[in-house]
Amino acid sequence: MNIYRALREVHQQFTAKDYSSQNTLGKIIPILQSLNYSEILKIDIDFRNALSHGNMSNENENLVYRFQKNNVENIKSISGVEFDAKIIELLDIASASVVAFLKILALEPSILESALSSVDQDVRDIVIKLRFRSNKIRINDIQRIENNKQINALCVSNVEDKESLCIQLYYIAMFMYLNYPNFSSYFVSYDHERTLCGYIRLKNSEVSELIEAVDSGNAHKLQTKHEKMIYDIKDEVRNRLEYKYFQFPEIKERNHWRIGKIEDIGIEFHKRLKAILIIENGISDKEIIKSFILKSVNEMKNLYTPENPKHDRLFGDREVSAIFINVFKEQELRGEHNIFPSNENFICSITYYRDPEVPRLVYTGIMKQLWEHEYILEDVDLIRVGWNPNFS
Numbered sequence: 294m295n296i297y298r299a300l301r302e303v304h305q306q307f308t309a310k311d312y313s314s315q316n317t318l319g320k321i322i323p324i325l326q327s328l329n330y331s332e333i334l335k336i337d338i339d340f341r342n343a344l345s346h347g348n349m350s351n352e353n354e355n356l357v358y359r360f361q362k363n364n365v366e367n368i369k370s371i372s373g374v375e376f377d378a379k380i381i382e383l384l385d386i387a388s389a390s391v392v393a394f395l396k397i398l399a400l401e402p403s404i405l406e407s408a409l410s411s412v413d414q415d416v417r418d419i420v421i422k423l424r425f426r427s428n429k430i431r432i433n434d435i436q437r438i439e440n441n442k443q444i445n446a447l448c449v450s451n452v453e454d455k456e457s458l459c460i461q462l463y464y465i466a467m468f469m470y471l472n473y474p475n476f477s478s479y480f481v482s483y484d485h486e487r488t489l490c491g492y493i494r495l496k497n498s499e500v501s502e503l504i505e506a507v508d509s510g511n512a513h514k515l516q517t518k519h520e521k522m523i524y525d526i527k528d529e530v531r532n533r534l535e536y537k538y539f540q541f542p543e544i545k546e547r548n549h550w551r552i553g554k555i556e557d558i559g560i561e562f563h564k565r566l567k568a569i570l571i572i573e574n575g576i577s578d579k580e581i582i583k584s585f586i587l588k589s590v591n592e593m594k595n596l597y598t599p600e601n602p603k604h605d606r607l608f609g610d611r612e613v614s615a616i617f618i619n620v621f622k623e624q625e626l627r628g629e630h631n632i633f634p635s636n637e638n639f640i641c642s643i644t645y646y647r648d649p650e651v652p653r654l655v656y657t658g659i660m661k662q663l664w665e666h667e668y669i670l671e672d673v674d675l676i677r678v679g680w681n682p683n684f685s
Contacts, residue, residue: 296333296390297321303397303404304328318342333390339367340379425468430461430483442477444469450483455526458483462493462523463503470500485526486533487602493521527602536599544592549573550585552618554630557598559606563614563651566593569630570620572640577685582620582640583673590616590645590676616645617658632659634667634683641680642668 301321305311315321318338325334343349343358350357355370371379398405405420418435425432430450437444446469452458466479479500482492495503499519545551555568570589572582593616600608607614619632620640632639642664644657656664657677664670668679 296387296394297325299394300325300330300333333386336383336386337379339369341383421472425465429457430465432465433484437476443480444473444476444478445480445482448481448483450485452485453526455488455523458485458526459493459521459523462521466493466495466500467504467507470497470504485603487527487529489524489603491521491523493519493523495519527605531600533602536602539599541596544589546585546588549576550589552589552593555593555596557601557606557608558617559598559601559604559608560652561605562607564598564607564611565615565617566596566598566613567617568593568619570618571623572620574623579680583678586618586620586641586643586676586678587673589618590643593618594647612647614647614651615654616643617654618643618645632663634663634681636681637683639681640684641678643676643678645676647675 339360343360348359356376357370359368422432429452432446433449434447446465462481465481469479478496480494484490541555551571552568558567559565594613597610598608619642622638624638632642669682671678
């Protein structure tokens with residue numbers, strides 16, 4: 294149906310007739326017949342409609358489909374072999390039509406340019422994204438901000454090296470400028486499975502200069518002049534699938550406590566983890582809670598962490614250097630785990646450092662006002678506990 298609509302739109306550009314209201318198969322097919330299309334229309338419309346609208350079922354060894362014709366429901370039965378033949382026929386017609394359509398657009402790009410000038414913004418963006426797409430980088434989304442003063446191209450890339458990635462981003466900026474010339478600035482960001490997210494941002498005049506530089510062979514002289522944040526790309530990790538599907542084990546003591554939301558926040562030479570600890574309802578004795586905290590830290594100290602494809606972090610079976618846990622009461626309804634004293638479900642926040650050589654977070658990564666002036670601090674072995682002053 295969409296192929297038929299596309300053909301209708303192409304012909305609409307070369308005729309005074311208005312085909313815009315012809316939106317059903319019954320209306321579009323006569324138009325295409327009058328334009329001498331034949332092979333593309335050799336479809337069983339009743340079968341197609343039944344298949345598209347879910348009006349098909351298995352009965353014994355046959356497939357039965359229902360369709361409306363002249364306001365009367367009709368029923369047909371076909372064998373599995375006949376069904377397969379009809380599906381293959383539809384696929385053949387559809388795929389051949391797509392190839393032919395793309396060939397026409399390649400031979401006559403003015404058709405596409407003319408169509409884009411009149412379509413709405415979303416459709417234009419979709420076509421632009423399709424036009425700049427390769428096995429190395431693609432535009433995943435196009436956004437406009439600041440009252441349409443800036444246009445953003447959000448990209449996904451698997452380019453192997455930083456220099457090639459940088460070049461690709463500049464080409465996308467030029468591509469966006471040529472297709473959307475009236476913006477004040479052009480922002481091109483990327484997501485890459487082996488590096489941190491980054492971006493380049495260029496003013497309208499800077500992109501224009503860049504295009505002129507490319508034409509004259511001096512593009513390399515302009516790259517350092519623009520606002521950009523592009524990181525080194527890590528070497529291939531040993532096991533990307535392990536990181537992608539990795540889950541920390543379930544850690545809990547039945548009817549007493551459980552650990553959730555464990556996250557690897559390690560740095561290059563130290564393993565660090567953060568998590569939340571949920572205490573079952575009815576337990577409010579601080580000594581008991583401290584024993585749960587000690588057990589939780591001991592369980593987490595030896596957790597395995599996978600190699601991170603984007604960050605240089607210590608990984609594997611080595612002992613964890615630092616642990617950060619926020620402790621809460623069990624909640625009947627799922628709520629925010631905020632660590633302000635006003636949260637009646639918040640019990641305490643704890644930090645554990647294996648030894649003095651481990652780098653410390655300033656105020657343990659918590660607001661200074663909370664850690665130094667509101668929490669009640671207590672040391673338990675190598676653990677520092679910041680109690681909610683309202684917990685009792």
